[in-house]
Amino acid sequence: EAQVTQNPRYLITVTGKKLTVTCSQNMNHEYMSWYRQDPGLGLRQIYYSMNVEVTDKGDVPEGYKVSRKEKRNFPLILESPSPNQTSLYFCASSRRTGATYEQYFGPGTRLTVT
Amino acid sequence: DAKTTQPTSMDCAEGRAANLPCNHSTISGNEYVYWYRQIHSQGPQYIIHGLKNNETNEMASLIITEDRKSSTLILPHATLRDTAVYYCIVRVEDSGNTPLVFGKGTRLSVIA
Numbered sequence: 472e473a474q475v476t477q478n479p480r481y482l483i484t485v486t487g488k489k490l491t492v493t494c495s496q497n498m499n500h501e502y503m504s505w506y507r508q509d510p511g512l513g514l515r516q517i518y519y520s521m522n523v524e525v526t527d528k529g530d531v532p533e534g535y536k537v538s539r540k541e542k543r544n545f546p547l548i549l550e551s552p553s554p555n556q557t558s559l560y561f562c563a564s565s566r567r568t569g570a571t572y573e574q575y576f577g578p579g580t581r582l583t584v585t
Numbered sequence: 586d587a588k589t590t591q592p593t594s595m596d597c598a599e600g601r602a603a604n605l606p607c608n609h610s611t612i613s614g615n616e617y618v619y620w621y622r623q624i625h626s627q628g629p630q631y632i633i634h635g636l637k638n639n640e641t642n643e644m645a646s647l648i649i650t651e652d653r654k655s656s657t658l659i660l661p662h663a664t665l666r667d668t669a670v671y672y673c674i675v676r677v678e679d680s681g682n683t684p685l686v687f688g689k690g691t692r693l694s695v696i697a
Contacts, residue, residue, distance in 0.1 A: 504684065506684070513687050513688070514629070514684075514687045515684075516685075519684070530684065559626065561628050563628075563629075570678035571617050571634055571678060572676075573619075573634065574621075574631060574685060575631060576628030576629045578628050579626065579627065579628050581626075
C-alpha cells in the first residue's frame with residue numbers, strides 16, 4: 472500500500488531532551504516536507520526537500536533540523552525541544568504529474584513538550 | 586497564489602451529493618485548483634485538481650466555471666466518513682517546492 476508513515480504517533484517529552492520524528496514514504500517521491508499544525512494558525516511548513524541531500528527552510532524552521540540521506544526517509548530532529556514546539560506534525564511527500572504536484576500526508580505525530 | 590473563499594460550514598444528508606463551492610476570482614492562467622480534506626486531526630488528504638476542464642476521479646468530481654473564477658467539488662454519494670474540513674487551494678504550476686497554503690476551508694457534516 473502506498474503510504475507515508477510517521478513514528479512515533481504520540482510523544483510527551485521534557486524541555487531540552489533531543490528527539491527525532493521519523494518519516495518514510497514508499498512511493499519513490501522526490502519531494503518531501505514537514506508541516507506543523509496549531510489551532511488558529513493552520514498548517515505551516517517547517518522544512519522541505521526536493522531530493523536526496525537537498526533540503527531547505529520553510530516558513531517556521533527555527534528549532535528544527537532535517538536530513539535527507541535516502542529518498543524514502545526524511546526525519547525531523549528537535550535538538551532541544553521547547554514548550555512552544557508542542558504541536559501536531561505532518562510529513563508529506565509529493566508526486567509530480569506534469570506541471571502539478573499532489574501531496575500525500577502522513578497520519579501525524581502529536582508532540583507535547585513540558 | 587490566488588486567494589480562495591469558501592463557506593464556513595455545510596451539511597449534507599447521507600447518500601446525497603455534497604456540492605462544495607469555492608470562489609477564486611483572482612486566479613491567473615497558470616494556476617491550478619486543488620482540493621484537499623482533513624478528517625479530524627488526521628493528515629490532509631489529496632482529493633482532486635484541475636486547470637480548466639472538469640475532472641473526475643474515484644473520490645470526487647471537480648467542476649470549474651468557464652471563466653475559472655469559481656469551482657465546485659462534488660462528492661456524488663456522501664457518507665458519514667466524508668465528514669471533514671475541505672480545502673480549496675489555488676497554486677501556480679511547477680510549485681513543488683512551495684508549501685500548500687490551507688485557508689479555513691469548509692466544514693462538511695454528513696448527517697445520517
